[in-house]
Amino acid sequence: MKTFKVNGESVEVDAEGSTPLLWVLREQLGLTGTKFGCGIAQCGACTVHVDGNPVRACAYPLSAVGEASEITTIEGLSEAGDHPVQLAWAELDVPQCGYCQPGMIMATAALLAKNPDADDADIDQQITNICRCGTFQRVREGIHLAKRKMA
Amino acid sequence: MTNSATITRRQFIVGASAAGIGLSLGVLPRGASAAAGPDEVNAWVRIATDDTVTIRIARSEMGQGTLTGLAQLVAEELECDWNRVTWEFPTPGQNLARERVWKDFSTGGSNGLRGSQQYVREGGAAARIMLIGAAAEAWGVSASECSARDSVITHGPSGRTTTFGKVAVAAARQPVPQNVTLKDPSTWHTAGKPKMRLDTQDKLTGKLVYGADLRFDGMLLASIMDCPVKGGKLVSFDADAIKDMPGVKKVLAVKTSVGTGLGTDGVAVVADTWWRAHSALKALPIEWDFGPNANFSDADVTRLLESGLDADEAFRGNWAGDMDAAFASAEQMVESVYKCPSQSHAPMEPMNATALVTADKCEVWCPTQNGESALAAAAEASGLPIEKCDVHKTLLGGGFGRRGAPDYVHQVVAIAKAFPGTPIKLQWSREEDQKHGFYHPTTMAKLRGSLDADGKLTGLHMRISGQSILAALIPQALVNGADLATFQGVVKPGLSPSMDQHQISYDFPNLLVDHAMRNPPIRPGFWRGVNVNQNAIYLESFMDELAHAAGRDPLEFRLAHMEKNPKGAAVLKAVAERSGWGSEDGKARGLATMYAFGSYVAACAEVRVVDGKLKIDRIVAATDCGTAVNPQQIQAQVEGSFVYGLSAMLYGEITYKDGQVQQDNFHTYPSMRIAEMPLVEAIVMPSGGFFGGVGEPTIAVAAPAVLNALFAATGKRIRSIPLKDADLTA
Numbered sequence: 108m109k110t111f112k113v114n115g116e117s118v119e120v121d122a123e124g125s126t127p128l129l130w131v132l133r134e135q136l137g138l139t140g141t142k143f144g145c146g147i148a149q150c151g152a153c154t155v156h157v158d159g160n161p162v163r164a165c166a167y168p169l170s171a172v173g174e175a176s177e178i179t180t181i182e183g184l185s186e187a188g189d190h191p192v193q194l195a196w197a198e199l200d201v202p203q204c205g206y207c208q209p210g211m212i213m214a215t216a217a218l219l220a221k222n223p224d225a226d227d228a229d230i231d232q233q234i235t236n237i238c239r240c241g242t243f244q245r246v247r248e249g250i251h252l253a254k255r256k257m258a
Numbered sequence: 259m260t261n262s263a264t265i266t267r268r269q270f271i272v273g274a275s276a277a278g279i280g281l282s283l284g285v286l287p288r289g290a291s292a293a294a295g296p297d298e299v300n301a302w303v304r305i306a307t308d309d310t311v312t313i314r315i316a317r318s319e320m321g322q323g324t325l326t327g328l329a330q331l332v333a334e335e336l337e338c339d340w341n342r343v344t345w346e347f348p349t350p351g352q353n354l355a356r357e358r359v360w361k362d363f364s365t366g367g368s369n370g371l372r373g374s375q376q377y378v379r380e381g382g383a384a385a386r387i388m389l390i391g392a393a394a395e396a397w398g399v400s401a402s403e404c405s406a407r408d409s410v411i412t413h414g415p416s417g418r419t420t421t422f423g424k425v426a427v428a429a430a431r432q433p434v435p436q437n438v439t440l441k442d443p444s445t446w447h448t449a450g451k452p453k454m455r456l457d458t459q460d461k462l463t464g465k466l467v468y469g470a471d472l473r474f475d476g477m478l479l480a481s482i483m484d485c486p487v488k489g490g491k492l493v494s495f496d497a498d499a500i501k502d503m504p505g506v507k508k509v510l511a512v513k514t515s516v517g518t519g520l521g522t523d524g525v526a527v528v529a530d531t532w533w534r535a536h537s538a539l540k541a542l543p544i545e546w547d548f549g550p551n552a553n554f555s556d557a558d559v560t561r562l563l564e565s566g567l568d569a570d571e572a573f574r575g576n577w578a579g580d581m582d583a584a585f586a587s588a589e590q591m592v593e594s595v596y597k598c599p600s601q602s603h604a605p606m607e608p609m610n611a612t613a614l615v616t617a618d619k620c621e622v623w624c625p626t627q628n629g630e631s632a633l634a635a636a637a638e639a640s641g642l643p644i645e646k647c648d649v650h651k652t653l654l655g656g657g658f659g660r661r662g663a664p665d666y667v668h669q670v671v672a673i674a675k676a677f678p679g680t681p682i683k684l685q686w687s688r689e690e691d692q693k694h695g696f697y698h699p700t701t702m703a704k705l706r707g708s709l710d711a712d713g714k715l716t717g718l719h720m721r722i723s724g725q726s727i728l729a730a731l732i733p734q735a736l737v738n739g740a741d742l743a744t745f746q747g748v749v750k751p752g753l754s755p756s757m758d759q760h761q762i763s764y765d766f767p768n769l770l771v772d773h774a775m776r777n778p779p780i781r782p783g784f785w786r787g788v789n790v791n792q793n794a795i796y797l798e799s800f801m802d803e804l805a806h807a808a809g810r811d812p813l814e815f816r817l818a819h820m821e822k823n824p825k826g827a828a829v830l831k832a833v834a835e836r837s838g839w840g841s842e843d844g845k846a847r848g849l850a851t852m853y854a855f856g857s858y859v860a861a862c863a864e865v866r867v868v869d870g871k872l873k874i875d876r877i878v879a880a881t882d883c884g885t886a887v888n889p890q891q892i893q894a895q896v897e898g899s900f901v902y903g904l905s906a907m908l909y910g911e912i913t914y915k916d917g918q919v920q921q922d923n924f925h926t927y928p929s930m931r932i933a934e935m936p937l938v939e940a941i942v943m944p945s946g947g948f949f950g951g952v953g954e955p956t957i958a959v960a961a962p963a964v965l966n967a968l969f970a971a972t973g974k975r976i977r978s979i980p981l982k983d984a985d986l987t988a
Contacts, residue, residue: 122531123504123534125537126533127533130531130532130533133471134479134531134532134533135531137473138464139464139467139470139471139473140463140464140465141464142468142470142606142607142655143470143608143685144606144607144608144688145688145923145924146687146688146689146923147688147923147924147925149923149924149925150606150924152606180464181463181464182463182464182465184463188459188462188463193462193463196458196462197454197458197459197462200454200455200458200890200891200894201458202321202455202458202461202462203321203322203323203894203898204320204321204605204606204607204653204654204655204656204657205321205457205458205461205466205653205655206468206605206606206607206655206656207606208461208462209464212462230932231932231933232933234931234932235931235932235933236931236932237606237924237929237931238606238901239604239605239606239656239658239901239902239905239929240321240606240656240898240901240902241897241898241899241900241901241902241930241935242894242897242898243897243901243930243931243932243935244897244935244937244938245894245897246932247932247935
């Protein structure tokens with residue numbers, strides 16, 4: 108049994124230590140907003156925040172989660188879906204199929220939390236999530252719009 | 259929940275009871291039911307007393323925006339308040355029970371809007387007439403004196419008003435209008451406008467339930483491994499070796515049939531969580547018989563395809579004049595050989611499906627591009643009459659053609675049959691998804707062109723050699739052995755009614771396009787853009803080669819053969835003008851154009867090569883799809899098409915060694931990321947009078963426009979994709 112915080116609330120999980128955080132969130136905790144895309148930390152669909160840092164949960168074992176760890180998933184990013192990144196995404200109608208977008212939004216939120224002035228070069232370097240529908244143009248616009256909303 | 263977790267935060271299982279199956283449901287998709295009820299005005303429209311309008315959508319939504327576009331078309335004719343519109347999916351079982359009132363569920367071929375626009379608009383118009391009729395009857399006035407707008411019905415002479423919600427129940431009893439007149443698109447106010455999608459909000463919060471996210475009380479999870487070599491067989495497995503691993507419930511052989519000899523033969527592990535099922539599957543000792551393709555490799559594909567380049571026997575797809583005579587009198591001949599590989603669809607959501615089988619019922623929940631073929635698969639795999647089966651569609655985490663095939667439905671039903679009364683979710687790993695695709699067909703092409711002394715193109719031969727999708731998946735669609743779909747984008751006008759949407763853009767005096775069918779043991783499938791993609795690379799790259807050989811401007815060289823294709827010429831000119839084609843600014847540009855899926859498209863790419871690495875700076879793309887139902891979503895599709903098409907050009911390649919696919923995840927099958935995304939300027943220029951497709955045609959011009967620009971930048975002609983290993987140093 109392991110205790111840590113998810114979206115501000117304490118949770119207890121009983122699973123093998125090798126279980127990736129992704130599957131703990133999806134299967135043990137029912138937080139299915141965090142998506143399974145590749146299982147090898149390539150695509151970023153499973154991006155969550157661990158103590159504020161963007162982490163690819165599919166390759167982050169439960170054993171690495173500390174008792175004091177605070178995890179934020181897309182469900183906990185905002186109370187009412189009104190985080191500036193979510194608002195920007197809605198305004199620009201960014202998603203197509205939408206499956207990669209929770210990861211894309213979480214990666215963006217982490218980037219802007221650390222670097223509110225992120226420029227295109229920062230985006231190119233930090234946002235490495237895969238989107239097969241090809242929403243990148245609007246994602247880039249969305250990041251800049253979110254920056255303005257947060258300023 | 260069946261696992262040992264304790265949840266101390268808010269409960270996620272909603273505990274609702276699902277009608278008919280007597281189970282407590284966990285996380286379920288919305289819009290899962292469309293049973294006829296009192297608020298149903300007709301098959302397409304339900305209106306609640308609070309004026310909420312629910313529009314039924316038969317086609318699948320996989321990101322392409324069809325759901326919103328179809329709702330706009332119905333809402334336009336219905337004259338309802340767009341801000342009160344929501345949607346639901348009728349099930350294929352309901353469609354069957356109601357004599358296919360919603361017609362075709364199949365979602366592919368860029369056909370979602372153009373294939374159903376007529377009857378969904380008629381459905382909206384009929385509902386409006388019935389609503390007005392009910393109001394007029396209640397008021398005792400003539401319906402001809404009443405009109406509707408924004409869900410409000412007004413009696414003109416008296417000024418009396420009511421709302422749709424107040425008369426919906428009475429409207430359903432009105433006579434069904436037999437002939438309705440549809441509005442002219444020039445008068446549209448809801449369709450034709452850049453409306454925001456109806457399905458965005460839940461995609462931003464994690465609330466949207468994809469197939470992979472479905473949760474039922476008591477559900478068990480399955481991971482599967484099919485024989486890694488197509489045509490091979492499962493021999494045995496040692497279930498005892500993993501029976502003590504945590505959560506494992508059962509290990510079972512899964513053998514299914516899909517289409518023509520393309521079944522699956524593998525093994526699945528069922529456990530209380532997917533991670534435990536998958537971990538146990540990876541530890542399971544399995545013996546395979548790899549069968550006749552055990553030594554198959556890429557060299558075999560190349561040899562097979564090369565054997566067709568000069569073969570005597572070939573099917574004709576386009577011809578004109580006397581090509582041989584033109585070649586005999588040529589001042590200059592140009593010849594090139596091109597190659598395109600197999601490619602995986604790689605949607606972000608790996609294949610999955612959930613099934614519940616009992617003695618007399620089989621229900622499936624899944625992302626599918628064709629609910630009705632999924633229903634047929636459920637019936638076949640369960641052995642139950644089709645009336646006892648149904649399929650509940652979720653939104654798709656990408657499709658791109660892959661989810662038109664119901665192989666994963668066969669599999670999940672086969673597994674669920676071993677667990678009567680227990681819902682089973684089958685989730686493929688990414689590796690399974692990559693290794694068991696229905697791949698974009700691999701082909702080569704040899705092109706020969708003759709130029710006269712003035713640099714005019716006098717004759718062209720395009721020999722395609724390679725795979726046929728239809729021969730593998732729908733052999734009954736072959737015409738005297740020929741797969742006419744292999745000619746998409748270069749086909750002779752009038753050759754076949756279904757192929758006129760892909761006819762060649764150019765008028766050549768002497769021409770032959772033919773296909774030597776060569777089918778390696780690779781399972782092909784419909785991949786976004788289908789055969790237009792490689793044919794565009796072949797023809798549009800070679801047109802560029804010919805123009806340069808003739809010393810002519812590639813734009814003028816193309817336009818000289820487009821006099822009979824003014825709409826094609828218009829999109830080509832539009833991208834040339836916007837991009838600055840012909841200006842002396844030192845930028846390397848490349849053009850491509852195509853007529854495909856009933857739309858005219860063109861692109862102009864601007865590229866640089868920096869330290870031997872390609873940098874795509876800018877793409878200008880134009881689309882004439884006749885009628886634009888949602889211009890901002892057309893732009894989104896055009897932008898995304900370059901990511902899909904250029905990912906394929908840069909990286910997309912499935913290769914074989916010892917009969918097995920070598921690219922099993924995104925590290926070996928890369929996809930474009932944001933850093934590589936060029937600026938895409940989409941010009942949406944609908945010329946009216948027809949409905950063309952949007953989701954696919956632009957894919958085809960992505961690669962040839964960039965390859966032609968690359969030639970302009972470096973003088974190097976790349977004739978084989980993907981580009982990843984090519985030396986681009988000038």
